[in-house]
Amino acid sequence: MVSDSVFIRKTAKSDSLLGLASQKGGVGKTTLAGHLAVMAESKGAGPVALIDTDPQGSLSSWWNERRAETPAFASVDIASLADHLSLLEKAGVNLAIIDTPPAVTETIRKVLAVADMVLIPTRPSPHDLRAVGSTVELVEAVGKRMVFVINGAAQRARITGEAAIALSQHGTVAPVTLYQRTDFAASMIDGRTAQEIDPSSRTAGEVEALWNYVSTQLRK
Numbered sequence: 001m002v003s004d005s006v007f008i009r010k011t012a013k014s015d016s017l018l019g020l021a022s023q024k025g026g027v028g029k030t031t032l033a034g035h036l037a038v039m040a041e042s043k044g045a046g047p048v049a050l051i052d053t054d055p056q057g058s059l060s061s062w063w064n065e066r067r068a069e070t071p072a073f074a075s076v077d078i079a080s081l082a083d084h085l086s087l088l089e090k091a092g093v094n095l096a097i098i099d100t101p102p103a104v105t106e107t108i109r110k111v112l113a114v115a116d117m118v119l120i121p122t123r124p125s126p127h128d129l130r131a132v133g134s135t136v137e138l139v140e141a142v143g144k145r146m147v148f149v150i151n152g153a154a155q156r157a158r159i160t161g162e163a164a165i166a167l168s169q170h171g172t173v174a175p176v177t178l179y180q181r182t183d184f185a186a187s188m189i190d191g192r193t194a195q196e197i198d199p200s201s202r203t204a205g206e207v208e209a210l211w212n213y214v215s216t217q218l219r220k
């Protein structure tokens with residue numbers, strides 16, 4: 001279902017599609033999909049539609065808890081993803097953000113095929129960095145632009161810098177690091193985002209900086 005508000009708003013701006021992908025679970029795909037969607041709306045980049053292709057449905061559960069009317073949520077059948085996306089585009093959706101499941105390679109491939117850009121959240125741990133190769137292979141196979149973002153970093157930890165260096169061997173690393181903060185997790189419980197709970201929080205500032213970077217990349 002797409003909320004009615006999406007159908008009445010038309011925009012002349014070109015639409016874009018941001019995919020969040022990582023074969024690893026627990027890296028922040030769902031958290032960042034929600035946070036970036038809300039931030040994009042508040043920055044005037046909407047209408048934004050969120051799409052959840054993870055059978056676990058974490059993003060849709062979060063969205064169902066929301067009281068705010070935006071971003072919209074679009075239920076999409078992965079088998080007819082391209083058709084559904086062109087419907088959203090006709091309805092005036094300016095930005096679609098697609099969350100993907102970990103490990104379900106076929107679903108990730110289908111999303112990558114239609115994405116303009118892929119954001120790959122990665123935790124700065126040796127285990128996560130080793131696991132990133134399989135995601136990179138998937139993205140490279142379809143020739144899509146990918147950007148890594150380090151998520152869940154500890155303050156003043158040397159491994160964050162080391163992780164950025166390791167990731168830069170594979171591709172572009174976002175110039176914004178997201179730190180491990182309870183407000184990221186806590187906000188998701190009741191269908192909100194850290195910036196909706198406290199717009200002046202450091203988490204909100206990081207999400208804003210990440211969105212500014214992503215939106216510049218999407219316009220390229």
Ligand SMILES: Nc1ncnc2c1ncn2[C@@H]1O[C@H](COP(=O)(O)OP(=O)(O)O)[C@@H](O)[C@H]1O
Nearest residue numbers: 025026027028029030031152179180181184185
């Ligand atoms: N920067 C962060 N700080 C604190 N908790 C985080 C952060 N990013 C994600 N989390 C938490 O980590 C867990 C996994 O995040 P999630 O977005 O569900 O990952 P994925 O979708 O990649 O499996 C969730 O409980 C989420 O609230």
Ligand SMILES: [Mg+2]
Nearest residue numbers: 029030054058
């Ligand atoms: Mg998830």
